[in-house]
Amino acid sequence: MTHKQAKHIISLDRFTIGHHKENALLSKLNLTVNRGEMVALIGRNGAGKSTLLKSMIGLLAPLDGMCLLEGLPFADYTLPQRARRVSFVSSQITQLPALSVGELVGLGRMPYTGWMGRMSPEDRSLIKQALDVVQMASFAERKLDCLSDGERQRAMIARAFAQDTPLMVLDEPTAFLDIPNTYELIRLLSRFRDGGRSIVYSTHDLETAMQCADKMWVIHEGKILEGAPEDLGMSGLFNELFSTSGISFNELAGRFLFSGKQRGRVYLEGEEGKPLIWTRNTLKRLGFRLEKGADQLIKIESSNDGCSWVLQKDSGSFRFESLYTLARFLIQE
Amino acid sequence: MKIPSRSILIIYALGLLLIVLFLLDIRLGSLSITFADMLTHINGKASLSDQQVLILTKFRLPRIATALMAGAALPVCGLQMQTLFRNPLAGPYVLGISSGASFGAAIVVLGAGATGIVATWSLAIAAWIGAGTVMLLLLFVSFRIKDVMTILILGIMFSSGLAAIISIMQYFSQASALKSFVIWSMGSLGNVTGAQLTIMAWAILPLLMLTLVYSKVLNGLMLGEEYAISMGVRIQRTRLVIFATTSIMAGTITAFCGPIGFIGIAVPHMARFLLNRSDHRILIPASMLTGMVVMVFSDIVSRLPGTEQILPINAVTSLIGIPVVIWLVVMNRKAQSL
Secondary structure, rough: OOOOOOOEEEEEEEEEEEEEOOEEEEEEEEEEEOOOOOOEOOOOOOOOOHHHHHHHOOOOOOOOOEEEEOEHHHHOOOHHHHOOOOEEEEOOOOOOOEEEEEOOOOOOOOHHHOOOOOOOHHHHHHHHHHHHOOHHHHHHEEHHHHHHHHHHHHHHHHHHHHOOEEEOOOOOOOOOHHHHHHHHHHHHHHHHHOOOOOEEEEOOOHHHHHHOOOOOEEEEOOOOOOOOHHHHHHHHHHHHHHHOOEEEEOOOEEEEOOOOOOOEEEEHHHOOOOOOHHHHHHHHOOOOOOOOOOEEEEEEEEOOOOEEEEEOOOEEEEEEEHHHHHEEEEHOO | OOHHHHHHHHHHHHHHHHHHHHHHHHHHHOOOOOOHHHHHHOOOOOOOOHHHHHHHHHHHHHHHHHHHHHHHHHHHHHHHHHHHHHOOOOOOOOOOHHHHHHHHHHHHHHHHHHOOOHHHHHHHHHHHHHHHHHHHHHHHHHHOOOOOOHHHHHHHHHHHHHHHHHHHHHHHOOHHHHHHHHHHHHOOOOOOOOHHHHHHHHHHHHHHHHHHHHHHHHHEEEHOHHHHHHHOOOHHHHHHHHHHHHHHHHHHHHHHOOOOOOOOHHHHHHHHHHHHOOHHHHHHHHHHHHHHHHHHHHHHHHOOOOOOOOOOOOHHHHHHHHHHHHHHHHHOHHHHHH
């Protein structure tokens, strides 16, 4: 099998990683990444996510086993050959060079330029394309230390894009980002995937990963489980994964819930609509079970001005103008 | 990326300044020799006296050549260290490389009491070995410890430790040897003549060319070693080239001129500040040029124009370099970035 025909861009064969021979973090991994596929690597802190990614792309030496890149052992490629196949975005850079965004993205063309780094029109157009794709064309002259976290991460990703590799490996690219920036970034990666590139990225953020990854690698008890997000969801893995952390995975809703204090039963009455949905959310968040015949009854009364909540219980009836005041009352009971 | 015209203008301005300072430096001294006199002399019309020719060829031109080479090489050493360790305060002095060279020189001057042509070579070799040993130690440590601050602190410790050993050697050495070592340690551009100058040129000029070839690779190192490897930089070879060029260049200059402080650390920052760029393809030549300007200027200052006195060059460069470093640490919040 020549590398052009290899089906998998990456395939790990009995791959064993860790920092010491006696004490492997993860052993005998057999995993694959297909072309045009986005793989999310999930695991708790210290589970070995970074070590796996770095071992996979030759930044760390594996303890045992092999990583095949386009069907050939990784060690068979020279460094410049690797650099044309795999690009990398690290979880953090401690020290920012005083480069402009354009210069940073230009570094991505290093594997293609001559010894003086002179750029061809092709190189320039790829740099421009990379800046456009992360929507930072107007930032080209801006220095890196004048960027926000989200902008900087996008610039780093533009650099990897300009490296023009069939595989991009990203170590916790969303670690320092807020929710809108996280979604923006994952959307960007999905677009690269749709353009035919393979993406492997590690994250803590199971929810966004479930919405966009083609495949998940979940590190659990020294093993990696591989499958579509939904396969893993059906298997009940996620509940096991978070069993000690006070979070439960609602397998029917496909989302996570905090499993906090339990507060007993309550019955909710009201017309179908927004107020009912949000009131239900509030009660669930507080740890109430909603059951018919409970001794506490909450009625939602809608009028033109908005709505109010009436709590009926043995000790009397109370009216609340917001979910917040209702919640405060229920907690203090 | 295209080099902006602002950078070109600054390079031209520095070049012009260097020529002016060069002409001034030739002229200054007990015997005034103008550049015009020199040119007519070269053209075959003997307008200079034998004494003037002697002063020019044996003293002034070698001294200026030394200043130019030291001025070009030391900032390149500092710049390479700053990029490799990703620390703006790195430099041959801070990392103990100059101290290693001093230690080698101290063994030759204080320990063996060597003089003459034997001393010329043994001084250079001892300084290379001293600088190279410190460099190898730092290289070894930097493989195991990734934290640049730790490496910097270790460099300072090496340098203090070697200074302590040198002072013990000084305490137990002969008065004449002690005097020549103390004079050496004050730094001088004027003692490099004949064979020494040839050795220095052979050691430094090819390596300066090599660092220019490595400027693209240094750009790749700016994001750290992991990124560099992922962009195809052969990191072991690059480290070796950087460490070897730095210890040979800094070692040679320290051997022949004595320790010249703060040029290595301060000049790259001057160049960065002037150009407002970090691209090594322009920063390395600009640092060389800036360094040459600063060294020739320091040489002029050290000769105290109008007097017969000469200040130690190490003191002059320190007084120029220290404010730059202080400004870097205190005033400039971008000291965190390279």
